[in-house]
Structure formats: structure tokens, C-alpha cells
Amino acid sequence: MNFTGAIAKPQDGAETPLRSVQIDGQVVMKIVKHCKELSPTLVTGQLLGLDIGATLEVTDCFPFPSNAPAATSAEDDAEDDEGANYQIEMMRCLREINVDNNTVGWYQSTYLGSFYTEELIETFMAYQDNIKRCVCIVYDPVRSTQGTFGLRALRLTDTFMDIYKAGEFTFEKITDKSISWQEIVQEVPIKISNNALVSAVMGELTRGTDEAATVVQADLDRLSMSTNPFLEKSLEFLSECMDDLAAEQQKVAFYQRNLSRQQLQQAQWLQKRKQENLQRRSAGQELLPEEDDPNNPAFKVVTEPSRLEGFLITNQINQYCNQIQDFSQQSLQKLYLVSGAQGVGAVAPSVDASA
Numbered sequence: 492m493n494f495t496g497a498i499a500k501p502q503d504g505a506e507t508p509l510r511s512v513q514i515d516g517q518v519v520m521k522i523v524k525h526c527k528e529l530s531p532t533l534v535t536g537q538l539l540g541l542d543i544g545a546t547l548e549v550t551d552c553f554p555f556p557s558n559a560p561a562a563t564s565a566e567d568d569a570e571d572d573e574g575a576n577y578q579i580e581m582m583r584c585l586r587e588i589n590v591d592n593n594t595v596g597w598y599q600s601t602y603l604g605s606f607y608t609e610e611l612i613e614t615f616m617a618y619q620d621n622i623k624r625c626v627c628i629v630y631d632p633v634r635s636t637q638g639t640f641g642l643r644a645l646r647l648t649d650t651f652m653d654i655y656k657a658g659e660f661t662f663e664k665i666t667d668k669s670i671s672w673q674e675i676v677q678e679v680p681i682k683i684s685n686n687a688l689v690s691a692v693m694g695e696l697t698r699g700t701d702e703a704a705t706v707v708q709a710d711l712d713r714l715s716m717s718t719n720p721f722l723e724k725s726l727e728f729l730s731e732c733m734d735d736l737a738a739e740q741q742k743v744a745f746y747q748r749n750l751s752r753q754q755l756q757q758a759q760w761l762q763k764r765k766q767e768n769l770q771r772r773s774a775g776q777e778l779l780p781e782e783d784d785p786n787n788p789a790f791k792v793v794t795e796p797s798r799l800e801g802f803l804i805t806n807q808i809n810q811y812c813n814q815i816q817d818f819s820q821q822s823l824q825k826l827y828l829v830s831g832a833q834g835v836g837a838v839a840p841s842v843d844a845s846a
Contacts, residue, residue, distance in 0.1 A: 510545040526600035535599040598628035607807040739801040
């Protein structure tokens with residue numbers, strides 16, 4: 492299939508699954524610059540590009556304006572309208588200068604990987620109405636200061652979207668679809684590419700320089716021995732998530748107790764109604780109905796709490812655990828490296844066995 496045929500083909504993503512996201516190097520620099528300049532404030536922006544085959548190409552982006560929190564709902568609606576008008580005007584300007592103006596998703600900053608929220612799901616579903624294979628690029632400036640490039644591409648799984656569109660994230664729906672908390676959001680591999688001109692310029696800049704001159708700030712960040720702030724914040728957030736998960740489990744346990752109590756009351760009512768009908772039959776009277784009585788409190792529907800919040804919290808806990816594990820491994824490796832360079836036999840202090 493030629494390039495024109497691929498562009499003209501409906502981009503519904505049903506035939507070819509999305510396997511990678513290719514981001515232009517200039518787009519990565521724009522995202523990093525926007526997120527770092529306004530950190531720790533969370534920012535977001537639009538991603539532009541092309542959806543061709545199994546690769547989603549991101550060729551450009553622009554930031555959304557950052558506004559102060561609205562005091563009233565009217566101000567909030569006005570800001571939403573202003574933001575929508577800004578996006579439309581930006582798309583029109585880009586189209587006039589012949590720049591890719593096809594929306595393929597959005598990017599947002601995060602703090603210590605805290606991005607598993609219901610707002611993320613709602614934004615995905617809003618984009619999903621018009622863009623079948625949209626992605627969200629998440630960048631963590633704090634994680635990047637520790638020597639690890641915190642850039643990730645996320646998208647919702649098809650199974651989760653089917654359940655979410657149905658409007659009921661209950662235990663029955665989860666069991667029917669056989670979905671687990673790990674199957675809500677999937678990470679798509681990222682490929683960073685540069686055009687030939689940029690590659691030639693970078694090659695020209697680095698040609699003829701010694702090895703010491705090619706050291707960049709990211710190389711120095713990897714040697715940072717400061718671990719307390721990052722680990723303390725990660726453990727603090729992890730502890731808060733554990734409390735939230737315990738609260739969600741209490742909601743589910745309370746629902747199950749109420750459901751069991753109601754089922755017992757229904758069984759008792761049905762047994763009592765059968766005994767009354769036996770007495771009425773023997774007396775030649777008309778039998779009473781034994782169907783569920785909607786006016787009876789025992790047959791009042793008990794609303795099952797949504798399991799979505801618990802699934803998102805579990806994903807967030809897994810995210811915190813993974814980044815703590817990765818960061819701890821890197822920190823231990825640096826400690827062993829420094830201890831070897833200083834001639835120290837062990838990283839941990841020795842303990843007197845006789846004491």
C-alpha cells in the first residue's frame with residue numbers, strides 16, 4: 492500500500508494494532524521544556540501527527556494555556572470555552588502554514604508517576620469518540636532529575652473501554668470480561684526519531700571533540716547520590732494509596748454485608764409468605780403472590796460500588812512500587828561503585844557479632 496492510500500484509509504485502528512509511537516526529537520524537547528518550566532504545576536498540551544499502520548507518528552505539539560483554578564462553576568465553564576477556542580485557533584493557524592494538524596492525543600506532566608486517575612480515563616474517552624487510536628504522553632520531570640528519562644506513552648485497552656462505555660464497572664461485568672487491574676492501561680513503546688538534517692547537524696557539532704566534552708547533564712544526574720527526597724515522597728504517596736485502597740475495600744465489604752443481610756431477609760419473607768398461603772389454602776381463601784414485592788424494604792435494590800477506583804489505586808500502587816524498586820537498585824549500584832572507588836569493603840557498616 493502506498494502512502495496516499497494509507498492516508499485515505501479510515502483510521503479506525505481495527506485492522507492493525509498500535510505497536511509503537513514514533514516521536515520527533517523536536518516534539519520531545521517541546522514537551523520537556525514546557526513541563527520543566529512550570530514544574531511542579533501540572534501542564535498539558537496537544538499532540539499532532541499521523542496514524543499510519545502500526546505506528547503512530549507524533550510530528551508536532553503545542554501547549555495548552557495554564558489558568559488559575561476557577562472559583563465558581565461559571566468561571567470553570569468560561570475557561571473550558573476559552574481553552575476550546577484556543578485549540579481551534581491553533582489548529583487553524585497550523586493548517587495555514589502547512590503543518591500537520593491532525594490530533595493524535597495529548598501530553599501531560601505528572602509528579603512522581605501519579606497519573607492513574609479518573610480524569611485520565613475521562614479524557615481518554617472524550618478523545619476516543621473522534622480518535623480511535625489516541626495516546627497520552629506522560630512526562631515526569633522529577634523522575635528525570637534522577638538520571639532516568641521519565642517519558643511514557645499510554646492508551647486504554649479495548650476490553651476496558653467496552654466495560655467503561657457500558658456505564659457499570661461492577662464485579663459481574665469484570666468477571667464476564669475477565670479483566671484484571673493490569674488490563675486498564677497499556678504502555679506503548681516509544682521511538683524517538685530525528686530527520687536527516689538534524690542528525691547531520693548533531694554529528695557536525697560532536698565531530699572532533701574529545702570524550703570528556705560530550706558529557707551532558709543527564710550523565711551527571713545519574714551519578715547523584717541524593718536518595719532521601721525521592722524515596723521519602725514515593726513512600727509517602729504509596730502510604731496514602733494504601734489508605735485509599737483500604738477505604739475502597741471497606742466500601743465493598745459493607746456492600747457485601749448489606750447484600751447478605753438483604754438475601755437473608757428475602758428468604759425469611761418468602762418462607763413466611765409460603766406459610767401464610769398454606770393457611771389461606773386450607774381456609775379456602777385467595778393466595779397471596781409470592782413474587783418480589785418492590786414496596787417491601789427487603790427487596791430494595793442495593794447499589795454496588797464501582798470497582799474502577801479500586802483498580803486505578805491498585806495500578807498507582809504498582810507504579811510506585813516499580814519506581815521505588817528501580818530507583819533503589821540504581822542507588823545501591825552507585826553506592827557500591829563509590830565504595831569501591833574509595834576502597835571501602837562494604838556499603839553497609841560492619842556489625843560486631845560479639846556485641
